[in-house]
Amino acid sequence: MTHPRLVRATQFEDVMIHYDDVAEWMVQASQPFIGWLLSEEAYDFVRSSLVRESSEYSIQHTTLLIEGDHCVGEVSAMRGDKLSTVRLADMQALLAEAKSSRGVSLSERLRISRDWFHPVSPEDFYISTLGIDPSRRRSGFGRMLMQDAISRAADEGHGTARLDVSANNVAALSLYRSLGFETISRIRIDALATEYIAMGLQILPASDA
Amino acid sequence: MSHFSKEDIRAFILEFVRDALEAKGLTPIDVSNDFDLLLEGAIDSFGFIELFVAIEDQFGIEVDVTEVSVDVLTTLGPLAQHIASLGSSGGYE
Numbered sequence: 001m002t003h004p005r006l007v008r009a010t011q012f013e014d015v016m017i018h019y020d021d022v023a024e025w026m027v028q029a030s031q032p033f034i035g036w037l038l039s040e041e042a043y044d045f046v047r048s049s050l051v052r053e054s055s056e057y058s059i060q061h062t063t064l065l066i067e068g069d070h071c072v073g074e075v076s077a078m079r080g081d082k083l084s085t086v087r088l089a090d091m092q093a094l095l096a097e098a099k100s101s102r103g104v105s106l107s108e109r110l111r112i113s114r115d116w117f118h119p120v121s122p123e124d125f126y127i128s129t130l131g132i133d134p135s136r137r138r139s140g141f142g143r144m145l146m147q148d149a150i151s152r153a154a155d156e157g158h159g160t161a162r163l164d165v166s167a168n169n170v171a172a173l174s175l176y177r178s179l180g181f182e183t184i185s186r187i188r189i190d191a192l193a194t195e196y197i198a199m200g201l202q203i204l205p206a207s208d209a
Numbered sequence: 210m211s212h213f214s215k216e217d218i219r220a221f222i223l224e225f226v227r228d229a230l231e232a233k234g235l236t237p238i239d240v241s242n243d244f245d246l247l248l249e250g251a252i253d254s255f256g257f258i259e260l261f262v263a264i265e266d267q268f269g270i271e272v273d274v275t276e277v278s279v280d281v282l283t284t285l286g287p288l289a290q291h292i293a294s295l296g297s298s299g300g301y302e
Binding site for chain 1: 247248254257274275279282
């Protein structure tokens, strides 16, 4: 079996071949929130956002795990201040698309959900999505991708890595805990019938690690 | 339509975020034109929608949060300048 390799999506010339899969995994990693916000349009939004310059789902923030000719997983991460900016750009893009049809309900949903996620500090390294090929789960790929993201955070001098995860996502929670992430807060969201758990990991400087 | 200047818009925005500024120990006098409303935590993403609704009510112009680049939208001086320019040209249409 070919040993899987990690590659920044922007430096991978065959990246476009994998867009459909990556978008699907990002949507899965963003559930249940994204399904509640966008229902059946979630996939199209994420798929089109991969190639946008300013989006939480932009491929610029993504690292891929490639095994042979197959992409088997992705992790997307960025600085906390960048996260604020791309989430604003995503809100603009959604509202612009929704102007004609369901703009009112979308903006009502944006209002309702504005406090659902624990704040991210500008200096934090935020892990936005971790997506794995469903047929290749339990292969250690999630751990490889997360360890790469954590070492990037250390290399870039971040003191904390942050993420948010639904309490329903038992496998991801277990992985994050095993990597040392600790719960910062839990926010009960009745509309999603779940809790979102904000987690943080203190990062040792790269030179001490 | 009433006439208004960039300074009027700037003052209105600062009043809109007054509580958040005070929580950071700032007053409007402390805030420069390159102040980033988003990254400084004065306003969140959804807050820009509320701000634009408030500006429409106050100044009687149409402003669309989706038609402003993020750099302009979040920075006090450029945002005030942009909205003032809409007022002088009668809006988007």
